[in-house]
Amino acid sequence: MTTRRRVLLAGAVLLTALLLVGGWLAYRVWQAADAARDLQAATSGADEEVSRLDVAALRSRLAAVQDAAARVHAAGQDPVWRVAEHLPVVGDDLAAVSAIGRAADALAGDAAPDLLDALEALAGPSGSAGASAGAAQVPDGWVDLQALADAAPALDRAAVTVQQLRADLAAVDPAGLAGPLAGPVAGVRDAVDAAAGPLQTVRELAPVLPDLLGEDGPRTYLLLSLNPAELRAQGGIVGAVSVLQARDGAVGLVGQRSTADLPELAEPALPLSDDELALFGDRLGRWVQDTVLTPDFPRAAEAASAFWTASTGQQVDGVLATDPVVVADLLGATGRTVSADGTELGGEDLLRGLLRDAYLAYGDPKAGDAFYAQVAAAAFAVLRDAAADPQTAGAAVQVAADAVEQRRVALWSADAGEQARIASSALGGAFLTGDPSTPTGTVGQAVGVFLDDATAGKLDVDLDARVAVTLTGCGSSDVRARIELTLGYRPPADVTTFPAQVLGDGGSGLPPGWLATNVSFYSARDGRLGEVRRDDAVVGGQEVRTARRDVAVVTSRLEPGATETYTLTVPAPASGITVWTTPTLTGPGTVSSPCPTPR
The missing domain is CATH 2.60.40 (Immunoglobulin-like)
Structure with missing residues (x-):
């Protein structure tokens, strides 16, 4: 055989191989696209079911979701596909589809069952949100949060899966992909990123959640209602102080004070550092409204706790803080209103009525503060009712997750071991005192x-x-x-x-x-x-x-x-x-x- 014929034969063989490989790759791409369409159809409408905590409906669609996700993943794991990922032009797109397939398969096969177990715990065995084994013992008017503690192990497992997926997808840049791929890839990344934060917070708090909810004995907490009409580093001055008690997984409102009931102290309630005195004077320790001057929530909570003890003689086990934006979002998401002095307020009307109209309507600033305290108490009742209603519980959970992400909710425990875990979470607000060796030590940067x-x-x-x-x-x-x-x-x-x-x-x-x-x-x-x-x-x-x-x-x-x-x-x-x-x-x-x- 002449050299020319050998070259022609080799060329023909190579061309045939390329055609076969190309045909096989095209077939795999078609399989992936077909499976992706099935996946989209199988997940259509799931958001509404999640918002209702409709576990039965979500479980009924899980098998179809898992099947479609597994087929997308299998197409991207083909050896020919993996080699083609290194080709110019199309390689990035194929690699992106492969990464999305792995993510979809892991989410559907690993994270979704754990999340459904968690939702089932939150919804309760009877399908009513907030129900738990100890629901019959929950005092009237209290919020039953035992289901959250019950759901924590499943949420912990889901968090591990989602965090790994987040790391995998971080290497995929949607900006460099073909037009039809860029949107879906960015959407998956955004969805995984959105889930990662709340799940990680639950994971960090899971070991101490039962104790925080009073499993080891009653706990007493201060709830600081911040007023952003007069800004402080944490979001606004303390406009009202509520007393919460946690017992056996349930939380109730057991006391209420306006700031008019808590006059300034003659001396700071706790020793202040030279740096604090230079930045804030002694207001941080003398006025409850100004305990939130510091950008570090653990320090603000210590100051509020010490102020409360100095003013009332009562010691507390922890401090929470939130602002009226969270209440307005909760009202908007659940279609509810709060009543104060005979006025019904909801959504944006709440913010205007609470932060401006009340101070124009009342000649005495103490009356305006008292109105603020009324709204804070009414908001707790809204939270209680929303958490117990299957139609709104999902929306309430989403509002809470968004509030944590936006740093509109913070928590501190007087127990050093519990506080170490809280400080490393998104709820900790430990801007100055955070431990740089913890997973959230990047706050130091x-x-x-x-x-x-x-x-x-x-x-x-x-x-x-x-x-x-x-x-x-x-x-x-x-x-x-x-x-x-x-x-x-x-x-x-x-x-x-x-x-x-x-x-x-x-x-x-x-x-x-x-x-x-x-x-x-x-x-x-x-x-x-x-x-x-x-x-x-x-x-x-x-x-x-x-x-x-x-x-x-x-x-x-x-x-x-x-x-x-x-x-x-x-x-x-x-x-x-x-x-x-x-x-x-x-x-x-x-x-x-x-x-x-x-x-």
Whole structure:
């Protein structure tokens, strides 16, 4: 056989092999696409069933979901497919389909059964949300949370699966994929990311959850209702204090105080550090409203607990805090209202009525605070009823998960062992005291931008505060983050006619209707702050170093209708940066900007 014929024959054989491989690959792609369509059909409508905690309906569709997901996964595991993932042009798309197939199979085969077990525990054996084995012993008006403790082991197993999937999918960049793939891949990543946070929080708290809910004996907690009409670092001044008791998996409201019932102390309720005195004066320990001046929730909770003991003689086992945005979201999601002084409030009406109208309607600021306390008590009843209603329990759970992610809910335990676990979770709020060796120790790499009202009024209802982060240098050794805080003040035209309890006590020295805000910038742990600029001009202010962080405090003074922008540029980790900030009516308590993960 001549050399020419050998070459032609080899070429023909190679061409035939390529055609066969190409045909096989096309067949596998068709299989994957067909299975993906079946998967979409099998999961259509599941969101509504989850919101109703309809475990029976979800279980009835699980087999079809698992079958379709397994077929998508099998197509992507074919040896020819895996080799083709290294080809130019189509390789990234094939690799993405393979990754999505693995994720779908793991979610359907491993995580979904555990999540259904958890939902079944939350819904109760009779299908009614919140029911548990000890439901008959739950006092009237209390919230039965035993089901949450019962669900924790299954949620723990699901969290392990989801966290692994999150790591796997992080290497897939939707931006580099073909148009039809980019959307679905981004959707799966977003869904896994959204599930990972709440599941991880449950996983971290699962070992201590029974004790927190009073399994080892009754527990007493303070619930701080924060008022963002007058900002503090944690979200707003303490507007009301409720006393909760947890016993045998159930929680009840057993006491209520407005801040008017808790006057300032002659001396701080606990020793304050030199750094705290420099930043806050002694207000952190003398006024219950100001215990949330510190951006570190464990320290704020310690101050609130000590203040309560000094004022009432009662010791508490822990402290929770939340704000009215959570209540408004809960009302909106469940279609409920709260009643205070004969007024029915719901959704956005609640925020306006609670944070502005009440202070205009009552001449005495103590009456406004009392109205706030009424709403706080009514909101607990709404939570109780929503958790017990199968039609709204799912929506209430979603609102709670969103509130934790936005840092609108925080928890502290007086027990050191329990607190160590809480501090490492999304509920801990441990900006200054977090342990860098824990899984959430990356909070040490976070930068802080916190707001505190300096007008002593209730004008922050009209403040639009937004934090934005822009990264440069991703993929290099010099990643930098430009942090931008924009403050826009838009009060009503007649703001100057408002009463003193809204305008402030005049201590800021500003004309009536103006707004003063102290802005505190915190560096990363062991980091440094650069220049702080206001509308491109460098501004100075108080400088302190605390908890291994640089702090710069500047004061914003805004006339009605004005806007200011503060910028700060700092080094950032290679993975990106997270900024902790004050949860406000217009923005959450964290803003993250990740660097894309290189493939």
